[in-house]
């Protein structure tokens with residue numbers, strides 16, 4: 001039959017970012033046949049697409065790196081405390097070469113469709129070159145922030161100059177010299193790119209809907225001594241990141257709440273953290289994400305800093321976030337963001353009180369005023385966590401679509417599988433810590449768990465595995481309950497799907513912490529994959 005003639009693999013992996021690459025490496029090591037399809041022309045995923053000026057990881061480079069290979073972590077030299085995009089992409093390419101991954105990756109290829117064949121108990125996967133291949137398992141390594149979202153602003157199509165999205169940046173250099181640039185969006189991408197664009201452009205106009213909190217990165221070159229300190233202690237550092245730290249990042253863990261300290265002591269601690277820079281600003285106390293009054297102390301400290309840095313009081317006021325508790329929208333890490341607004345060639349336009357009316361051939365119109373620009377940069381974010389999965393037409397037994405099932409919000413068991421879709425795994429999916437963690441730590445945990453699971457199935461002659469409906473319901477309720485115990489759902493964030501018109505408001509990632517989550521996943525596996533439903537390979541019926 002044609003189906004039998006088709007290429008067949010044990011596993012099809014969708015995406016060759018950090019998740020897909022490591023998945024491939026593990027599968028090969030275990031003797032599974034695997035094929036990876038990647039829509040980009042190279043590896044790296046997020047770091048392949050997000051080439052905007054200033055793109056940089058906000059997790060320190062010595063920790064935002066694979067831990068699965070001792071040689072790899074000992075031999076790679078990160079040059080800075082926070083790696084710039086180009087260096088992370090170089091690292092991804094180095095990994096692909098070092099582990100000879102490319103021969104099993106087909107680039108420039110999208111997975112369009114995956115249909116579960118109930119008879120054969122395997123997936124038929126249709127790819128953009130028109131072919132259909134068969135696989136017992138499909139692993140979605142599609143990334144959480146990979147579906148760039150263009151805003152629905154009237155007239156955007158009529159704009160005569162170039163329009164760039166930070167998440168889909170051209171591979172050739174973009175030069176803004178002499179140009180008036182309009183930047184829409186002030187999340188991480190806008191905040192990282194504004195200072196660089198401002199230095200180049202004739203004028204930069206930043207259109208801000210929601211002011212965001214940002215902490216200075218204090219990026220610097222890494223010294224050989226700093227690198228060695230990490231390398232010598234990697235076993236402890238990695239273990240701590242996996243098992244103890246809530247977010248998969250090795251750092252001191254707070255042991256007290258913000259209100260347990262006097263005003264003066266607290267201020268002193270915030271000062272120290274601000275000087276040190278980076279994400280750990282938020283980990284000075286253990287209740288900033290839980291208690292509004294505690295959170296307010298950190299929020300008002302940062303608002304004070306903004307007022308100190310930004311000279312024009314009106315601009316400073318606009319830049320001070322007021323609509324959400326600090327950290328409930330992903331905190332930003334910047335280099336000279338607030339200072340950028342002291343430059344004579346930078347202006348800030350509030351589009352919260354009066355939204356952009358329309359974009360014309362040469363301008364962005366706000367409150368009846370035309371702000372003339374020659375180029376537009378959209379730093380408007382992503383259809384996060386579910387957007388890339390939704391672009392694939394996934395059909396389980398009985399023809400049920402994953403998009404249909406997730407219409408009211410994504411439902412998974414452990415973020416790993418969704419009931420009704422056998423043999424379909426998701427790496428860092430909704431319902432797992434994913435975007436609330438050091439992604440590489442979460443990726444490695446998921447890949448290892450999936451790899452162990454496939455070995456278990458092979459050993460026990462199991463053909464299918466699926467999330468049980470009850471287990472899934474309980475997990476969804478638990479994810480929701482844990483989120484409701486925090487301040488996070490108070491913000492209109494992409495964690496909540498709030499940035500996409502019409503997307504259901506559900507807090508998607510699991511906020512219970514990376515260590516706790518790992519223990520839960522390990523216990524489930526130890527209990528014979530409790531909550532999952534396994535199907536045996538059927539004995540062939542006697543032929544009639």
Ligand code: NA7
Pocket residue numbers: 145151152153166184185186187188189190208209210330351379380381382494499
């Ligand atoms: P984000 O964090 O989603 O930020 C997008 C920004 O664009 C944010 O300021 C949005 O305002 C703004 N936005 C989105 N749509 C519009 C429209 N239609 N009009 C005006 N402004 C708009 O994306 P990033 O790329 O910066 O960062 C994503 C993650 O990548 C980041 O959290 C890190 O984890 C790395 P809003 O806040 O919705 O009012």
